[in-house]
Amino acid sequence: MSTAPTSTNTPLVCWNCHERTVGTHFCSACGKLQQIPQSLDYFALFEMPKKLWIEMDGLEQKFLQLSWKLHPDNFVNATEMERELSLQRSSELNDAYRTLRDPVGRVEYLLGIEGERKEGEKKQQAPPELLEEVFELNESLDELREAKESGGDLTALRVSLEAARGNFQEKLVEVDGQLQSAARDWDAALTADSAARKKIMARLNELLNRRSYIRNLVTNVQKELL
Amino acid sequence: MAYSDKVVDHYNNPRNVGSLPKADPNVGTGLVGAPECGDVMKLQMKINPETQVIEEAKFKTFGCGSAIASSSLATEWVKGKTVEEALSIKNTDIVRELSLPPVKIHCSVLAEDAIKAAIGDWKKKHGIEVQVAEKASH
Numbered sequence: 001m002s003t004a005p006t007s008t009n010t011p012l013v014c015w016n017c018h019e020r021t022v023g024t025h026f027c028s029a030c031g032k033l034q035q036i037p038q039s040l041d042y043f044a045l046f047e048m049p050k051k052l053w054i055e056m057d058g059l060e061q062k063f064l065q066l067s068w069k070l071h072p073d074n075f076v077n078a079t080e081m082e083r084e085l086s087l088q089r090s091s092e093l094n095d096a097y098r099t100l101r102d103p104v105g106r107v108e109y110l111l112g113i114e115g116e117r118k119e120g121e122k123k124q125q126a127p128p129e130l131l132e133e134v135f136e137l138n139e140s141l142d143e144l145r146e147a148k149e150s151g152g153d154l155t156a157l158r159v160s161l162e163a164a165r166g167n168f169q170e171k172l173v174e175v176d177g178q179l180q181s182a183a184r185d186w187d188a189a190l191t192a193d194s195a196a197r198k199k200i201m202a203r204l205n206e207l208l209n210r211r212s213y214i215r216n217l218v219t220n221v222q223k224e225l226l
Numbered sequence: 227m228a229y230s231d232k233v234v235d236h237y238n239n240p241r242n243v244g245s246l247p248k249a250d251p252n253v254g255t256g257l258v259g260a261p262e263c264g265d266v267m268k269l270q271m272k273i274n275p276e277t278q279v280i281e282e283a284k285f286k287t288f289g290c291g292s293a294i295a296s297s298s299l300a301t302e303w304v305k306g307k308t309v310e311e312a313l314s315i316k317n318t319d320i321v322r323e324l325s326l327p328p329v330k331i332h333c334s335v336l337a338e339d340a341i342k343a344a345i346g347d348w349k350k351k352h353g354i355e356v357q358v359a360e361k362a363s364h
């Protein structure tokens with residue numbers, strides 16, 4: 001994915017008729033399928049504003065429409081260039097749909113294109129007020145592993161780990177709620193100045209890190225409890 | 227990735243693993259987490275209030291080999307030092323001693339932060355003004 005923040009309005013030239021094309025997917029002059037413009041992000045691909053609240057039915061309909069239009073089956077008799085393009089664009093469309101459909105993936109993606117989060121970056125932000133609990137959890141996990149090896153009694157350990165897991169799962173729900181409310185803030189600030197938007201993005205980023213940290217913990221506990 | 231001999235040695239024979247009574251007024255506890263990987267480290271020291279000499283140090287680390295080696299080394303280094311001397315230990319000293327590669331620098335940062343946090347906790351218990359913690363250089 002390109003991160004170059006090119007303007008969405010950059011005039012593009014059709015590879016086929018060399019006219020300037022204004023259509024997102026097809027040339028407005030000759031109707032040929034176009035290359036993926038560098039500036040086209042997933043939101044623009046679905047012709048949606050960069051909002052974090054997305055109406056699912058609308059997204060799905062748009063996806064079905066587009067996938068029908070871009071589908072390689074429509075291009076079996078077309079030129080090699082068009083067949084290639086249709087493949088590329090279909091797979092991009094699928095990625096875009098999968099990303100936007102997922103409320104968390106959507107936030108990650110948005111922060112990525114806004115330059116607020118590097119691709120693939122997954123900082124495991126240990127929330128300072130959780131350190132104590134995290135440490136204890138790790139200790140119990142250790143004890144459980146040792147007890148498993150030595151064939152000791154696991155019942156009490158399991159009970160306390162189950163409780164810890166429940167506790168962290170609750171925190172996960174809490175973070176999800178906070179993420180939702182920050183997402184609403186973002187949507188409300190769509191036309192606000194960049195400082196205000198930056199602040200919301202920083203918050204979203206922090207919440208994402210927190211979420212992935214807690215989720216990791218829960219997964220680790222789950223693995224041990226199996 | 228290959229670990230240096232010193233890391234392997236500390237990893238296999240970590241010094242001073244364990245804990246000290248947290249409630250003891252002479253014990254400072256530092257609990258820190260690495261944002262990069264989520265590893266957590268606890269470092270505790272028992273400090274003589276008269277001489278300000280660190281008499282005992284213990285650690286427990288849930289993390290990678292470098293983090294374990296860094297904290298093990300940190301406990302060795304701080305023992306016998308005064309609080310002020312211990313505060314001058316830099317993560318770069320740890321990196322040098324253990325020959326840590328760039329990707330493992332944050333593990334040494336964790337150890338430096340843990341030393342500072344433990345001393346900060348002890349100072350707080352004794353009503354000593356804690357200077358705004360200087361962030362370890364990465």
Ligand code: FES
Nearest residue numbers: 263265290293333
């Ligand atoms: S990899 Fe996280 S402390 Fe070393």
